[in-house]
Amino acid sequence: xxxxxQDPRHKITKRGQNVTFRCDPISEHNRLYxxxxxxxxxxxxxxYFQNEAQLEKSRLLSDRFSAERPKGSFSTLEIxxxxxxxxxxxxxxxxxxxxxxxxxFGSGTxxxxx
Amino acid sequence: xxxxxxxxxxxxxxxxxxxxxxCAYSNSASDYxxxxxxxxxxxxxxxxxxxxxxxxxxGQRVTVLLNKTVKHLSLQIAATQPGDSAVYFCAETGSxxxxxxxxxxxxxxxxxx
Numbered sequence: 001x002x003x004x005x006q007d008p009r010h011k012i013t014k015r016g017q018n019v020t021f022r023c024d025p026i027s028e029h030n031r032l033y034x035x036x037x038x039x040x041x042x043x044x045x046x047x048y049f050q051n052e053a054q055l056e057k058s059r060l061l062s063d064r065f066s067a068e069r070p071k072g073s074f075s076t077l078e079i080x081x082x083x084x085x086x087x088x089x090x091x092x093x094x095x096x097x098x099x100x101x102x103x104x105f106g107s108g109t110x111x112x113x114x
Numbered sequence: 115x116x117x118x119x120x121x122x123x124x125x126x127x128x129x130x131x132x133x134x135x136x137c138a139y140s141n142s143a144s145d146y147x148x149x150x151x152x153x154x155x156x157x158x159x160x161x162x163x164x165x166x167x168x169x170x171x172x173g174q175r176v177t178v179l180l181n182k183t184v185k186h187l188s189l190q191i192a193a194t195q196p197g198d199s200a201v202y203f204c205a206e207t208g209s210x211x212x213x214x215x216x217x218x219x220x221x222x223x224x225x226x227x
Contacts, residue, residue, distance in 0.1 A: 042217025042219055045215065
């Protein structure tokens with residue numbers, strides 16, 4: 001297992017377009033998280049899945065954002081009608097239930113909205 | 115609102131010296147703290163953690179100190195190496211926070227050869 005994998009690494013999109021990011025967690029991890037990070041800031045929590053169930057959502061996750069984890073394995077994060085303020089690094093992390101809070105993060109998807 | 119923050123945005127040290135990175139937290143319900151290292155273009159990497167029932171924990175070349183009285187956390191790196199150059203974040207969570215980590219704003223550590 002090579003860790004948490006995110007695709008694409010970089011995405012440039014025009015304002016108003018929809019984008020979708022994918023995260024493949026570590027195979028035995030049943031918990032999956034999405035965070036957003038802007039330049040010079042710490043990551044901010046967006047949402048969390050345990051298996052296929054989305055258990056927590058931040059107020060940051062507006063109705064333009066949707067996340068899925070249909071089979072409890074990979075997850076997708078979709079942003080509809082992108083705005084310039086959506087430009088950020090989108091980080092995915094995974095952990096094992098009962099394994100504490102020691103997430104393993106992916107390298108992120110850098111989104112630039114022009 | 116509750117927040118986690120860092121005192122110094124940039125720390126420059128000489129190779130071989132010890133580094134100390136500080137973090138203040140304000141959520142008194144926090145009971146678990148983690149330090150992460152983030153290199154350019156990469157996701158945060160776990161360094162060391164500490165629970166609120168401890169005041170010190172040591173790893174390989176790293177030590178985390180927790181002072182609950184003043185809500186202060188520090189990361190000490192011994193014999194700092196060029197490979198330690200990165201941004202360091204503290205993060206906190208608590209039993210009421212579920213699985214959500216709250217991160218501080220980061221300190222950039224620059225190691226001069």
